[in-house]
Amino acid sequence: MSDLILFWHRRDLRISDHLGLAAATERTSKVVGLFCLDPGILDRDDVAPARVTYMIGCLAELQQSYQQLGSQLLIIQGEPHKAIPQLAEVLKAKAVFWNLDVEPYAKNRDRSVKDALAEKGIETKNFWDQLLHAPGQILTQSSDSPYKVYTPFWRSWSKQDKAGVAKEIKQLEGLSQAEIKLAETAGAIALPSAKDLGYEWDTPLLVPPGETAAQERLEEFCDRAIYCYDEERNFPYVDGTSQLSAALKFGAIGIRTVWQATLAVLENCRSDEAKSGVVTWQKELAWREFYQHCMFFFPELSEGAYRAEFQDFPWENDEAKFQAWCEGKTGYPIVDASMRQLNEIGWMHNRCRMIVASFLTKDLIIDWRWGEKYFMQKLYDGDLSANNGGWQWSASSGMDPKPLRIFNPASQAAKFDPDGEYIRQWVSEISSMDTEYLVTGKIPDLERASYDYPQPIVDHKVQQRKFKLLYQQQKN
Numbered sequence: 001m002s003d004l005i006l007f008w009h010r011r012d013l014r015i016s017d018h019l020g021l022a023a024a025t026e027r028t029s030k031v032v033g034l035f036c037l038d039p040g041i042l043d044r045d046d047v048a049p050a051r052v053t054y055m056i057g058c059l060a061e062l063q064q065s066y067q068q069l070g071s072q073l074l075i076i077q078g079e080p081h082k083a084i085p086q087l088a089e090v091l092k093a094k095a096v097f098w099n100l101d102v103e104p105y106a107k108n109r110d111r112s113v114k115d116a117l118a119e120k121g122i123e124t125k126n127f128w129d130q131l132l133h134a135p136g137q138i139l140t141q142s143s144d145s146p147y148k149v150y151t152p153f154w155r156s157w158s159k160q161d162k163a164g165v166a167k168e169i170k171q172l173e174g175l176s177q178a179e180i181k182l183a184e185t186a187g188a189i190a191l192p193s194a195k196d197l198g199y200e201w202d203t204p205l206l207v208p209p210g211e212t213a214a215q216e217r218l219e220e221f222c223d224r225a226i227y228c229y230d231e232e233r234n235f236p237y238v239d240g241t242s243q244l245s246a247a248l249k250f251g252a253i254g255i256r257t258v259w260q261a262t263l264a265v266l267e268n269c270r271s272d273e274a275k276s277g278v279v280t281w282q283k284e285l286a287w288r289e290f291y292q293h294c295m296f297f298f299p300e301l302s303e304g305a306y307r308a309e310f311q312d313f314p315w316e317n318d319e320a321k322f323q324a325w326c327e328g329k330t331g332y333p334i335v336d337a338s339m340r341q342l343n344e345i346g347w348m349h350n351r352c353r354m355i356v357a358s359f360l361t362k363d364l365i366i367d368w369r370w371g372e373k374y375f376m377q378k379l380y381d382g383d384l385s386a387n388n389g390g391w392q393w394s395a396s397s398g399m400d401p402k403p404l405r406i407f408n409p410a411s412q413a414a415k416f417d418p419d420g421e422y423i424r425q426w427v428s429e430i431s432s433m434d435t436e437y438l439v440t441g442k443i444p445d446l447e448r449a450s451y452d453y454p455q456p457i458v459d460h461k462v463q464q465r466k467f468k469l470l471y472q473q474q475k476n
């Protein structure tokens with residue numbers, strides 16, 4: 001009988017273009033997948049029902065894929081450092097392999113699992129799979145230290161050679177019936193639904209879960225929208241972005257597959273405009289990597305503000321205003337449209353993420369960590385590094401050296417939703433209002449009342465002045 005390797009999946013919920021899994025098959029044909037439903041994550045109060053629904057959907061497809069290859073994906077539930085060694089021991093696994101992650105929680109979890117397996121004499125082996133360049137591969141030339149600023153990171157990152165798609169897996173050997181029984185005694189269960197886990201979400205997801213849907217979406221995007229990405233990515237009513245964020249968060253698609261697709265598209269570009277669309281999209285992939293590298297090297301980012309002047313900032317933290325922001329009832333149409341999109345579909349356009357984040361921090365003077373958490377509670381693509389990076393960028397509390405960024409909601413709407421199409425789509429009670437009112441937000445009181453639309457909860461001009469003053473005081 002061949003040696004058994006268990007492959008522990010976490011945010012790499014696919015078979016194709018999978019570095020760790022391909023490496024396991026180099027050693028043995030008997031590779032069995034494993035996913036541990038982890039109460040350390042699932043019992044937290046910042047987990048979105050939409051995200052768990054997506055994850056479970058990915059696991060369902062992954063389970064089928066393993067079966068088609070002749071093996072299994074085992075599901076267990078419990079603290080990984082107890083549940084995994086127990087299962088590995090019962091199955092007499094030779095080794096447990098997994099891909100690494102940048103998150104502080106992941107680093108601690110993985111250390112404890114590694115130690116517990118070592119105590120039982122079970123080998124472990126790890127890989128960097130979720131990034132094109134692992135942390136430590138992109139360092140400053142001058143001091144060999146991690147970059148804290150995106151632009152020089154991009155310059156270095158874009159120049160380095162990138163790996164091709166990982167080896168295709170055609171067949172695996174799985175557990176025997178007797179071994180499956182043993183696995184059950186050691187805690188293997190049937191895959192629960194998101195609802196079984198306490199997460200209800202009935203709205204269709206923008207991109208359905210799983211490897212197949214992610215592949216299809218990538219192909220669709222590379223056939224069309226990527227060529228106009230530079231132009232269209234900023235307009236929230238246009239389907240101008242890939243919407244692959246959840247697939248990338250959970251590894252339903254391999255990052256090398258995505259990168260190779262961009263290279264193939266570049267070869268097809270006939271105009272500079274098309275080329276620049278593709279390069280701009282590549283730059284977004286590099287933002288994803290930049291924030292993950294930052295999280296890896298500066299885990300304190302996950303605890304709070306990076307810059308000193310924001311560490312004890314006198315946030316007003318008005319609960320009622322926060323509630324209005326969450327519900328999309330601030331009286332600022334572009335802000336409300338964005339928050340309602342988030343609440344309804346578990347996703348928000350990037351331009352709108354920036355608008356509402358600026359509004360929460362600079363207009364409502366509410367701690368950005370409240371917004372960061374609310375996003376995690378709602379987003380189906382919620383990801384610690386990207387979300388924390390986006391919030392610290394918007395709050396001006398992060399590594400970004402630029403001076404204070406304050407977005408004016410009306411100017412943003414005028415530029416990026418000039419006909420109010422996005423606002424009309426999401427704020428249904430004002431969908432028949434004059435475009436000018438929607439875009440400027442200057443809606444006469446009588447109109448507001450007759451459309452049953454709230455009064456603005458703050459005055460942008462007043463708040464902007466107040467925020468700047470507070471900021472100056474903190475700096476001195």
Ligand code: FAD
Pocket residue numbers: 233241242243244245246248249284285287288289291348349350351353354357375379381382383384386387388389390391394
């Ligand atoms: P595309 O425009 O098609 O971009 C392609 C991919 O690049 C995305 O899928 C994503 O993986 C990555 N990417 C794009 N922009 C960024 C960025 N600014 N930072 C990091 N990665 C990026 N993205 C998340 O994946 N999860 C989050 O929780 C998240 N929270 C955010 C919070 C705030 C306040 C802000 C301003 C941005 C946040 N982003 C987050 C980044 C960005 O808004 C989303 O990645 C993007 O809107 C997803 O849509 P898309 O897949 O169509 O992106």
Ligand code: FO1
Pocket residue numbers: 009010011035036037038039041042047051052055101103104105106107382
């Ligand atoms: N990973 C797991 O290994 N087990 C889980 O139960 C689990 C739940 C989960 C829920 C929401 C979410 O956004 C991610 C989730 N993940 C889960 C993946 C998680 O991102 C990775 O495990 C990270 O490495 C944790 O730091």
